[in-house]
Amino acid sequence: MTVFKTTYRVTWSDTDAAQVVHHSNYFRLFERTEEEFYEHLGLSFNSIIERGYWLPRIEAFCQYKTPSRFGDVLEISLSVKEIKEKTIKYRFVVKKKDTDVLVAEGYVVVATADKKIRKAINIPSEIVEKLKAFQNS
Amino acid sequence: MTVFKTTYRVTWSDTDAAQVVHHSNYFRLFERTEEEFYEHLGLSFNSIIERGYWLPRIEAFCQYKTPSRFGDVLEISLSVKEIKEKTIKYRFVVKKKDTDVLVAEGYVVVATADKKIRKAINIPSEIVEKLKAFQNS
Amino acid sequence: MTVFKTTYRVTWSDTDAAQVVHHSNYFRLFERTEEEFYEHLGLSFNSIIERGYWLPRIEAFCQYKTPSRFGDVLEISLSVKEIKEKTIKYRFVVKKKDTDVLVAEGYVVVATADKKIRKAINIPSEIVEKLKAFQNS
Amino acid sequence: MTVFKTTYRVTWSDTDAAQVVHHSNYFRLFERTEEEFYEHLGLSFNSIIERGYWLPRIEAFCQYKTPSRFGDVLEISLSVKEIKEKTIKYRFVVKKKDTDVLVAEGYVVVATADKKIRKAINIPSEIVEKLKAFQNS
Numbered sequence: 001m002t003v004f005k006t007t008y009r010v011t012w013s014d015t016d017a018a019q020v021v022h023h024s025n026y027f028r029l030f031e032r033t034e035e036e037f038y039e040h041l042g043l044s045f046n047s048i049i050e051r052g053y054w055l056p057r058i059e060a061f062c063q064y065k066t067p068s069r070f071g072d073v074l075e076i077s078l079s080v081k082e083i084k085e086k087t088i089k090y091r092f093v094v095k096k097k098d099t100d101v102l103v104a105e106g107y108v109v110v111a112t113a114d115k116k117i118r119k120a121i122n123i124p125s126e127i128v129e130k131l132k133a134f135q136n137s
Numbered sequence: 138m139t140v141f142k143t144t145y146r147v148t149w150s151d152t153d154a155a156q157v158v159h160h161s162n163y164f165r166l167f168e169r170t171e172e173e174f175y176e177h178l179g180l181s182f183n184s185i186i187e188r189g190y191w192l193p194r195i196e197a198f199c200q201y202k203t204p205s206r207f208g209d210v211l212e213i214s215l216s217v218k219e220i221k222e223k224t225i226k227y228r229f230v231v232k233k234k235d236t237d238v239l240v241a242e243g244y245v246v247v248a249t250a251d252k253k254i255r256k257a258i259n260i261p262s263e264i265v266e267k268l269k270a271f272q273n274s
Numbered sequence: 275m276t277v278f279k280t281t282y283r284v285t286w287s288d289t290d291a292a293q294v295v296h297h298s299n300y301f302r303l304f305e306r307t308e309e310e311f312y313e314h315l316g317l318s319f320n321s322i323i324e325r326g327y328w329l330p331r332i333e334a335f336c337q338y339k340t341p342s343r344f345g346d347v348l349e350i351s352l353s354v355k356e357i358k359e360k361t362i363k364y365r366f367v368v369k370k371k372d373t374d375v376l377v378a379e380g381y382v383v384v385a386t387a388d389k390k391i392r393k394a395i396n397i398p399s400e401i402v403e404k405l406k407a408f409q410n411s
Numbered sequence: 412m413t414v415f416k417t418t419y420r421v422t423w424s425d426t427d428a429a430q431v432v433h434h435s436n437y438f439r440l441f442e443r444t445e446e447e448f449y450e451h452l453g454l455s456f457n458s459i460i461e462r463g464y465w466l467p468r469i470e471a472f473c474q475y476k477t478p479s480r481f482g483d484v485l486e487i488s489l490s491v492k493e494i495k496e497k498t499i500k501y502r503f504v505v506k507k508k509d510t511d512v513l514v515a516e517g518y519v520v521v522a523t524a525d526k527k528i529r530k531a532i533n534i535p536s537e538i539v540e541k542l543k544a545f546q547n548s
Contacts, residue, residue, distance in 0.1 A: 011446060012456070013298060013439045015291035017344050022287050023194040024168075027161035028424045035422060035482075045423070046482045057160040061198045070291050071446075071457045148309060149319070150302045150433050154426035154481050161424060165287045172285060172345075182286070183345045207428050208309075208320045297468040298438035305435075331434040335472045 002134045004037045004078045007097055010070055020067035026104050027060055030092045033076045034108070041130045053124070054113045058087060062106030066096075073097040080135040083128055086120045087111050139271050141174045141215045144234055147207055157204035163241050164197055167229045170213045171245070178267045190261070191250045195224060199243030203233075210234040217272040220265055223257045224248050276408050278311045278352045281371055284344055294341035300378050301334055304366045307350045308382070315404045327398070328387045332361060336380030340370075347371040354409040357402055360394045361385050413545050415448045415489045418508055421481055431478035437515050438471055441503045444487045445519070452541045464535070465524045469498060473517030477507075484508040491546040494539055497531045498522050 008029060016022040038045055048055065068074060075097040082089040088110050094103040111120045112127075145166060153159040175182055185192065205211060212234045219226040225247050231240040248257045249264075282303060290296040312319050322329065342348060349371045356363040362384050368377040385394045386401075419440060427433040449456050459466065479485060486508045493500040499521050505514040522531045523538075 009446075011439070011443045012290055013296050013442060016286055017289035017291070017293040018191055018193070019291040019293075020193075023197055024161045024164040024287060027164065028422070031161075031424060032422045035420075044482065049481075054155055056155070056157075056204070057201055059198070059200050060160055061196070063196050064194055067193070070460075071455065146309075148302070148306045149427055150305060150435060152428035153423055154428070154430040156428040156430075159424050165285070168287060169285045172283075181345065186344075207323075208318065292465055292467070294467075297471055298435045298442075301435040301438065328429055330429070330431075330478070331475055333472070333474050334434055335470070337470050338468055341467070 002079070002136070004033075004040060004134060006033055006036045006076055006078075008032065008074045008076060010068055010072045010074065012070055015070050018067070020069055021072075023062070023064060026062050026064070026094065026106065027108070029074070029076060029094065030060075030062075030078075030090070030106065030108055033078050033092060034090060034110075037078050037134075043127060043130060048127075049115075052115050053121070054115045055110050056113050057108055058111050059109040060106070061108075062104055064104050065102045068094075068096065068103045074103060078134070080131050081107060083123070083131055083135060085122050088123065088131060139216075139273070141170075141177060141271060143170055143173045143213055143215075145169065145211045145213060147205055147209045147211065149207055152207050155204070157206055158209075160199070160201060163199050163201070163231065163243065164245070166211070166213060166231065167197075167199075167215075167227070167243065167245055170215050170229060171227060171247075174215050174271075180264060180267060185264075186252075189252050190258070191252045192247050193250050194245055195248050196246040197243070198245075199241055201241050202239045205231075205233065205240045211240060215271070217268050218244060220260070220268055220272060222259050225260065225268060276353075276410070278307075278314060278408060280307055280310045280350055280352075282306065282348045282350060284342055284346045284348065286344055289344050292341070294343055295346075297336070297338060300336050300338070300368065300380065301382070303348070303350060303368065304334075304336075304352075304364070304380065304382055307352050307366060308364060308384075311352050311408075317401060317404060322401075323389075326389050327395070328389045329384050330387050331382055332385050333383040334380070335382075336378055338378050339376045342368075342370065342377045348377060352408070354405050355381060357397070357405055357409060359396050362397060362405060413490075413547070415444075415451060415545060417444055417447045417487055417489075419443065419485045419487060421479055421483045421485065423481055426481050429478070431480055432483075434473070434475060437473050437475070437505065437517065438519070440485070440487060440505065441471075441473075441489075441501070441517065441519055444489050444503060445501060445521075448489050448545075454538060454541060459538075460526075463526050464532070465526045466521050467524050468519055469522050470520040471517070472519075473515055475515050476513045479505075479507065479514045485514060489545070491542050492518060494534070494542055494546060496533050499534065499542060 077093040081091045214230040351367045355365045488504045
């Protein structure tokens with residue numbers, strides 16, 4: 001099982017009046033992790049966009065386990081749960097880096113769409129090939 | 138089946154470079170709807186917070202059906218799917234107000250917690266009573 | 275002196291760990307007010323965008339006077355401070371609606387640009403005409 | 412003249428429908444830079460907060476020079492422009508890291524306040540001492 005990991009330090013504007021990271025910001029954190037994963041794979045989002053593709057989100061889910069706070073350093077793990085013809089399901093796990101405490105976990109289902117026709121298309125094979133190494137069911 | 142409805146006009150900062158509402162912002166929209174629902178019930182979030190309670194999110198889920206764009210007027214419906222001892226599950230449906238096109242639907246599971254002891258507590262009975270009118274399974 | 279006024283209720287995701295509206299969100303509030311002002315004038319942002327124009331911000335400034343909190347109802351006033359060939363300067367004043375306490379004030383300088391050539395152009399005369407009624411120096 | 416520098420890669424949720432970083436997000440970027448500057452100085456925001464202080468923003472200003480886009484790597488420079496008894500003025504310059512093109516520049520005036528009495532206090536001398544090395548007028 002191959003997992004991509006990255007870290008993120010919680011910034012002040014991530015927090016809300018409960019003095020914890022606002023729940024919606026975990027979805028931004030998932031997306032940022034996906035971007036870094038693509039960079040790691042040598043698949044830049046920008047090159048995908050320039051070819052006229054777009055990566056709309058189909059579903060997003062998160063379970064919140066332990067609040068994280070301003071200044072926390074989080075470790076986010078990404079793995080590929082499912083590759084279908086037109087969609088990819090990523091799984092994300094967020095932990096506090098120093099204590100390994102589970103903060104949140106969730107998944108996001110992403111499609112590949114053609115920007116002009118605004119319809120889902122098959123995921124380009126070069127992407128599928130690179131993602132397979134990170135797949136685990 | 139009783140449903141609470143409100144409207145929201147998409148502002149520029151809700152959008153992303155795909156020229157649609159960023160997927161994380163639907164969770165902010167759900168929360169805003171929940172706040173207006175509480176106001177409608179005469180249960181202000183602030184009075185709850187002042188009594189030392191806090192309403193952490195336990196789970197959040199959204200399915201994205203049709204993109205919405207800058208300037209769109211959205212109609213958001215909230216219903217209560219489940220009331221447990223310590224959690225409430227809200228269901229949200231987002232449509233374009235003028236065409237009734239389904240934009241997104243999802244749910245959020247909210248707990249009631251005591252701010253001092255940072256533990257889930259039973260949902261106060263006055264809240265349960267008011268929510269029951271909006272419950273449908 | 276003619277001023278455009280609108281109201282806004284502070285939502286949970288506007289706040290930060292100091293339990294006040296995050297300072298960057300006042301700029302989002304200014305922009306939202308500008309959008310409603312355009313609607314009020316019968317000048318939709320969308321129609322401007324569809325004609326191939328774009329309204330980039332050149333400068334933004336805000337002074338923070340009194341924190342605002344979750345649930346506060348704010349009254350935002352917009353007036354036009356200056357109309358130049360290629361830029362408009364809006365002034366914004368944010369108060370608490372119930373007490374009239376000054377929360378923040380600032381300004382934003384907006385240009386009109388052609389999306390294709392990505393250069394500033396003269397503000398279309400129909401916009402200038404409508405803005406003049408709200409100008410005061 | 413001593414300047415603190417850091418880098419930041421533009422993430423998808425930073426952008427808006429003009430396909431550039433939303434103007435309000437530069438203020439979040441300034442704040443993130445200030446946080447990293449404090450870490451660099453060995454002055455954690457959290458330790459300041461734990462001592463009962465709070466760092467409210469008094470003024471914020473930004474001039475936008477060149478749009479930045481998704482995936483851009485930005486270099487942000489922070490310098491200290493002014494240290495008064497109760498306020499610090501930081502200056503920020505944002506450039507594209509690869510081309511050195513100026514993206515934005517601005518300043519933020521920050522006060523130190525006592526959280527309990529909610530009033531500005533003199534900046535603690537240990538902070539003043541460390542900031543002086545980065546001051547230039």
